[in-house]
Amino acid sequence: MHLILDLDSEAPIYQQIRDRVVEAIAEGRLAAGASLPSTRQLAVDLAINFHTVNKAYDLLRREGIIRISRKSGAVVRPDAGQGPAEPQAVADWERRARTLLAEAVVRGVPREELVDRIRVALDGFGVGRGDT
Amino acid sequence: MHLILDLDSEAPIYQQIRDRVVEAIAEGRLAAGASLPSTRQLAVDLAINFHTVNKAYDLLRREGIIRISRKSGAVVRPDAGQGPAEPQAVADWERRARTLLAEAVVRGVPREELVDRIRVALDGFGVGRGDT
Amino acid sequence: MHLILDLDSEAPIYQQIRDRVVEAIAEGRLAAGASLPSTRQLAVDLAINFHTVNKAYDLLRREGIIRISRKSGAVVRPDAGQGPAEPQAVADWERRARTLLAEAVVRGVPREELVDRIRVALDGFGVGRGDT
Amino acid sequence: MHLILDLDSEAPIYQQIRDRVVEAIAEGRLAAGASLPSTRQLAVDLAINFHTVNKAYDLLRREGIIRISRKSGAVVRPDAGQGPAEPQAVADWERRARTLLAEAVVRGVPREELVDRIRVALDGFGVGRGDT
DNA sequence: GTGGTCTAGACCACT
DNA sequence: GTGGTCTAGACCACT
Numbered sequence A, B, C, D: 001m002h003l004i005l006d007l008d009s010e011a012p013i014y015q016q017i018r019d020r021v022v023e024a025i026a027e028g029r030l031a032a033g034a035s036l037p038s039t040r041q042l043a044v045d046l047a048i049n050f051h052t053v054n055k056a057y058d059l060l061r062r063e064g065i066i067r068i069s070r071k072s073g074a075v076v077r078p079d080a081g082q083g084p085a086e087p088q089a090v091a092d093w094e095r096r097a098r099t100l101l102a103e104a105v106v107r108g109v110p111r112e113e114l115v116d117r118i119r120v121a122l123d124g125f126g127v128g129r130g131d132t
Numbered sequence E, F: 001g002t003g004g005t006c007t008a009g010a011c012c013a014c015t
Helices: A013-027 A039-046 A050-062 A087-107 A111-123 B013-027 B039-046 B050-062 B087-107 B111-123 C013-027 C039-046 C050-062 C087-107 C111-123 D013-027 D039-046 D050-062 D087-107 D111-123
Strands: A066-069 A073-076 B066-069 B073-076 C066-069 C073-076 D066-069 D073-076
Touching: A013 A050, A013 B087, A039 A050, A050 A066, A050 A073, A087 A111, A087 B013, A087 B087, A087 B111, A111 B087, A111 B111, B013 B050, B039 B050, B050 B066, B050 B073, B087 B111, C013 C050, C013 D087, C039 C050, C050 C066, C050 C073, C087 C111, C087 D013, C087 D087, C087 D111, C111 D087, C111 D111, D013 D050, D039 D050, D050 D066, D050 D073, D087 D111
Parallel strands: none
Antiparallel strands: A066 A073, B066 B073, C066 C073, D066 D073
16 A cells, blocks of 8 residues: 655644545545555554554544454455444534535635536545445 | 634634634625624633634634734635635645545445535535625 | 835835835935825825824934925935945845845745846836936 | 844844744755754743744744654755745745835945845855755 | 734643 | 643733
């Protein structure tokens, strides 16, 4: 799994790892059931502290996106994106989406362009397309 | 201007203020040219320190969303959302949107529902609709 | 005298007035001995408080750039830009110039471009050209 | 890094710190990639509050001149002064330069002396000389 | 009356 | 150990 960090960003590294993994799953680069690199391996690859990778994986586990076991390490949950989403998580997501959309509107991005950009992004995601 | 904070949220208070103001502008509750409460006043209303409000207003100013002067306090920029958006800001926005969309996809929100929710949110925004 | 203010700027209005007057003198739009508008007139033209204009004029007077008398109001000093500059003022000016140049260099403006831009600016100034 | 403040100056302390750091980078005393003192350390050295240093560093970060991380503290961006300067920033810079030059002209500094002083200042800057 | 700056100290987040 | 956030209060600058 290739994964690019932006050390200049104000976003914490563990959050960036979490975000990139989520994107990789959405894009289909990380299939359901696939293994993530070991925390130590990824830490070496990214030249960061292994506790930071640990924190990212733990976050993904708590979000129900991956499973972690001593035997098989971290794997993408086979049912990720299958069952209905948790109402609580969806409500929270919707609030964040609202803020993000409001920002674009206030910045003067035309609605058509906005919807287009969202469509393009969604088209890049192979998971959950309904034809799976 | 009514504005609700979540003190339990991990999002800093100043960021929440910024987000709520942006939403209020997008919704049309805060019109272009309208005054925001003074930093001290809003601090009293929200039962927080005025420096925190200051930081939020300063952030909005640097984003080009409000104008601040010692004379007239903070006002929504009359040209907010008028001119074309800055490419840099739009690129940054798109990255954040991608991450957010990926999360929804991975959580199993169907695409139709996703697009619907976005449409509903956009319909709640009065600004920049083109027919104004 | 036409004079444009930027109310969005963080620079105080009195400082902007002072700066614009200095530029007008350098450009030759305000000749040595010429009268400035009365403080009340300028305040009306700029839609600002007349105390603010007063403060700007007082600053120009203290800098030795204009003379103020009850009889003839504010006039550009006839000897502005004639005699040798005050060493103290020049030293102070040089420090500010150093900071400004350092900023351009750090931002990556090539030296040739830097010198060119300065030359162009100086060419727009009619006063003190030596051929007067 | 040695750095001298003028507590009597009307320029805010955080701005002075920012200006001195920019000069140190232009002079080559602070190389690309070099570390700045920690906010707390510099505050002790300058006998000021660490929040003031924080504000200066935050300003430098927003200007894209330094990078800040909790791990390695503040470092001069390796690419500072490398890529082409932002047009917006250059336009703003040019306006300030115009005002500064006008002031010198009005004060009676001869053009030759003016250009000489600028050349001398630029010669003191090791960064971006093209022959490096 | 408004925002801006500075000091001071507490506590937290990240690595 | 580093920076980030928040509170608190004083004083100043601008209009």
